[in-house]
Amino acid sequence: MTRMGKIFVLYGPSASGKTEIQKQITSGRLPRIITATTRAPRDNEIDGEHYIFMSKSEFRSQIENGRFIEWTEYGNELYGTLKDSAENIVSGNGSANIILDFAGVRALKRLYADTFAIFIGANIESIERRLLLRAGTDEELNGRLTRARELELSPEYLALADAVVWNDDGADFEETLAKVQGIISSSM
Numbered sequence: 001m002t003r004m005g006k007i008f009v010l011y012g013p014s015a016s017g018k019t020e021i022q023k024q025i026t027s028g029r030l031p032r033i034i035t036a037t038t039r040a041p042r043d044n045e046i047d048g049e050h051y052i053f054m055s056k057s058e059f060r061s062q063i064e065n066g067r068f069i070e071w072t073e074y075g076n077e078l079y080g081t082l083k084d085s086a087e088n089i090v091s092g093n094g095s096a097n098i099i100l101d102f103a104g105v106r107a108l109k110r111l112y113a114d115t116f117a118i119f120i121g122a123n124i125e126s127i128e129r130r131l132l133l134r135a136g137t138d139e140e141l142n143g144r145l146t147r148a149r150e151l152e153l154s155p156e157y158l159a160l161a162d163a164v165v166w167n168d169d170g171a172d173f174e175e176t177l178a179k180v181q182g183i184i185s186s187s188m
């Protein structure tokens, strides 16, 4: 399929700033594809806005019915992109943005040649500080830190990126945002 637009994927370690960046880059010209998850909503998260929240049995039944273009397991939870959420955007000519993990970036790149992956990184100290501020269990915190150390900050993970932006503590968030916006504008 020939499309004019691109799908900009933000990926990277937990707490690197993907969601904060996504809030600022999402617009009529660059809508966001809302994904689905079985994890519990965080305090500020609204069903249908931040994620489509569903039970594991519902998620599994949607997998069996072929409703996902891709899905993954992260921690002990399932995450996936529903065809319905993506189809208006990917069947048109416009661009869109989405947050995915490593498996999701690989899957989307296989499905859509016009996928542009932006790695949003942060050093492990920043990730740990931010995760400690976020309500969550010790198990979740440790799982996310281990995953960041062992996988999400690895050269293999970064190798999928078409562009890399670091957002460590101490970096001015506005500058991070300007870098991401510059990358998107010049690639759209």
Ligand SMILES: Nc1ncnc2c1ncn2[C@@H]1O[C@H](COP(=O)(O)OP(=O)(O)OP(=O)(O)O)[C@@H](O)[C@H]1O
Binding pocket: 013, 014, 015, 016, 017, 018, 019, 020, 021, 130, 167, 168, 169, 170, 171, 172, 173, 176
């Ligand atoms: N440059 C920065 N300096 C300090 N704090 C930051 C910076 N950028 C983002 N943060 C903060 O870090 C926290 C994590 O950010 P965010 O939720 O966007 O991360 P994420 O990559 O979407 O995480 P996850 O993948 O775990 O959902 C938020 O509280 C956010 O405000």
Ligand SMILES: Nc1nc2c(ncn2[C@@H]2O[C@H](COP(=O)(O)O)[C@@H](O)[C@H]2O)c(=O)[nH]1
Binding pocket: 010, 011, 012, 013, 014, 035, 036, 037, 039, 070, 071, 072, 074, 079, 080, 081, 099, 100, 101, 102, 103, 104, 105
């Ligand atoms: N492959 C996919 N990965 C996804 C999807 N939605 C989110 N994610 C990734 O999951 C982790 C954890 O997210 P969190 O909100 O619990 O912090 C993160 O890396 C996201 O990028 C999806 O539909 N498919």
